[in-house]
Amino acid sequence: MPLRLGAFVHRRIIAPGALAAASVLLAIPASAASYSPGAPGIGDPYYPAYGNGGYDVSHYDLRLKYQPATDELEGTATLLARTTQDLSRFDLDFLLEVSEVRVNGAKASFTTSGEHELEITPKSPLPKGTSVTVVVRYSGVPSSKQAYGFTSWHRTPDGGVGANEPESAWWWFPSNDHPLDKATYDVSVLVPDGSQAISNGTLQSTSSRLGWTRWNWRSDKPQATYLATLAVGKFDITTGTTESGIPVINAYSKDLGANDGAARASIERTGEVADWLSEYFGPYPYNALGGYVPDTTTGYALETQTRPYYSPRQFANGSNVSVVVHELAHQWYGDLVSVSGWKDIWINEGFARYAQWLWSEHEDEGTAQELADYVYDSHPADDPFWTVKPGDPGPENQFDIAVYDRGALAIQALRNEIGDDAFFAVLKGWPQKYAYGNASVADFQKYAEDVSGQSLSALFDTWLFQPTKPAAPAARAASIAKASAAPQQPKSWKKIAATNEVHAH
Template identity: 45%
Template sequence: MAAAVPVAVAALLATAGPAAAGPVHGGPAAHRATAGAPGAGDPYFPLAGNGGYHVSHYGLTLRYDPRTRHLDGTAVLTARATQALSRFDLDLKGLKVTAVTVDHAKAGYRRAGQELVVTPRTALRKGHDFRVTVTYSGTPEPATDPDGSADGWIPTDDGAFVAGEPQGAMTWFPANNHPLDKASYDFTLTVPRGDTAVANGVFLGSRTAGARTTFRWRQSEPMAAYLATATVGRFQVQQYTTRDGVKVYNAVDPREAKAAAPVLKQLPSVLEWESRLFGPYPFRAAGAIVDHAPGVGYALETQSRPLYDSAPDLATLVHESAHQWFGDSVSLTRWQDIWLNEGFATYAEWLWTEQHGGSSAQQEFDALYARPASDGLWAFAPGDPGSGANIFATPVYARGAMTLHELRKAVGDPAFFRVLRAWASAHRDGHGTTAQFIALAERISGRNLDGLFHTWLLTGGKPAAP
């Protein structure tokens, strides 16, 4: 189990030691306070995340009307200053901010693009635990990613499809919006009676008063902001507990129910199978949100409860479920390493097929390798996509999986599956990097793997025949 603030976060956010006294009220210490950085330092998304503090908890209270598409929100962030702070930023795109307080005192604020710049009444000491409350409202709109796709708060014909990777969290709540900064969450979501609002973690119950129903959710394990959801719609709900004690909550748009049913029925067996391969399931809750959102075009591994734009096939269910280990529990330190998410989840699909009477992982590999050198599969190195526009492109998924298959062949099945389990265990609730994964594989296998990873992960173009 990783520490509450993992080593990677401590290094980049300069996490303090013991908590110091409260705000700096004046004198020399106040003059040493500086502004937190407007980004977490990720070259692919320079303004994503923020410096100077770590958020430990988000309390999100939202009211949404799908008919008018109006959102009212109050976000309460519990955080710790990792430097003496004269001001700090939150990521928030659009929406009108009406009030900001820091430790219950009115704070100054201004907007600068996607940044909400907050100036506390008095500077904050390094190590000070503080609370930020932001009240806001408006009509949330999705973000447009470098590859042209939309994410964030995406309106549907009966509510909203809320999927945040990589930038979308900032379209519906103020956040430290980088995978480095993980936190626990509480959601209180109020929608018109008859609608359902689904978020992450354990369902705590609902209450109807007049024309509105309020749903409460709790995600206790640390979660990156992009994995949060508050999807709203007309859903059929199914709840049960697995043999391992995991609470399952499925929400399915009635238009997708018939097609989704046979696939969702296999969710417990998929989670059990992945638990045998990767180690214990990392969360208290599981399930699926199956919306009817034909314009979206993708699914997302929203933590504990993947989100599908339509009824998924079994391969997609296996893929998004595998992300609960690889991407959600073990999160990225930088977006360049996204193959650690997508390559692993794709290889999980290959393993499922191999172990359930279908084609072998070697056959999947061979079919891909047969593609000519001009094919987009070989366009760039999956371990360094080059920009945010490429992080969801074919090499990250397919060639990332091919890298894992080459590793499996090189070290043998016993060592390979020990590597996968050790990776999920050592970095649970935390973060990982490509360099750390390579070091782990070398330690467990006792082999020098520099050449393998250089060829398959870190070099563009089609490698010579393996």
């Protein structure tokens, strides 16, 4: 991390002021020397400026007012946190205009720096281990803001949507924007009557007054910032419960046109799919479930916690239950257990893709083995597909198709290596071991070794970390593409491949 010395760097060799400066230094208590600014990034090598150091957030309380006609958002964000060092100053990640910041009730000074840093200097330094309440008042037009040349706020004909990966919070609430700092959420949104506000978790209440309706949502389990979502527009909302008793809330833009039927035919199966996935991954980990389809022009879907985001384009060619399987699999792999760093993305995407392969088996449209064989055979050795290392793909390839398809192929190789009993024990036990926390690819390898009793370093290296196609002997050893004839394309392949563009963030 670059040191941010800022105002601490002065003209040090100016003789007339030297004595005065020395006197000031002598007047500072010795203990104050331990206070320093929190780092402007949490330490992720892929995204050095994402997240922040010096504190950990436990809860976000967001009280918002949004005007769909103009895309104007007003908000008061209250963050409950605890310091992890002696802090003189700390950052939040945010883009909108801030009018006031208070830390533990006292007004704090603030400024901005970099692409998305809100620098806050509290009235008094904060000792390590202190509980801190930060209140930020703000306003702005999210669609007018960009960072690094892009936006994660999607303007729609009837409102707006905050949804993207690996970042979307900056456009609608100040945060410590990295999966390492998960928190619970209360999101309360005031919108004009006739519009709806969709977010994560359970709908606690709605109330109307003087032409405005307030929607109150609660996520009571730890949630990464990029998994928090807000959508305002004109939606048709359906409700129900899964067979296991989880309440389901789905929302469909009233402007989906010809895609409406296919979207509903897919997303209304959310409860069924979640119950089916729980057979493989363990009990569904939250008290809310659903999905929403706003009138956006983006191509991707996103596993926003408890209520995935889908774009209408997913359903342009008919129903697409496979993409629902993918995003719901993330509720365990990615949401319940989140990455330690963005290089660990294989744990999210490889397993969500593999869930689609298991669904293909369930639907009798091709086994996971047949899909693995087809992936291996479809890419010749000189295909750039094999140069991407799913175990550490680099930020430029974080959502490359190889992370998904080669990533799932690696999982089938693991299954063949350790056998079904150990494999399915790993699949179900992993989300329980790291529930509501974070873990890395190295953690996963160790867990699979502990469960199976086998050393797996060579297998993980071959299938996840080598920028080459695993040679035929390694493939045969992992029971991949053993048949002499080229594998036939499984019936489910086109359905699975139709979801590929949903990953182009």
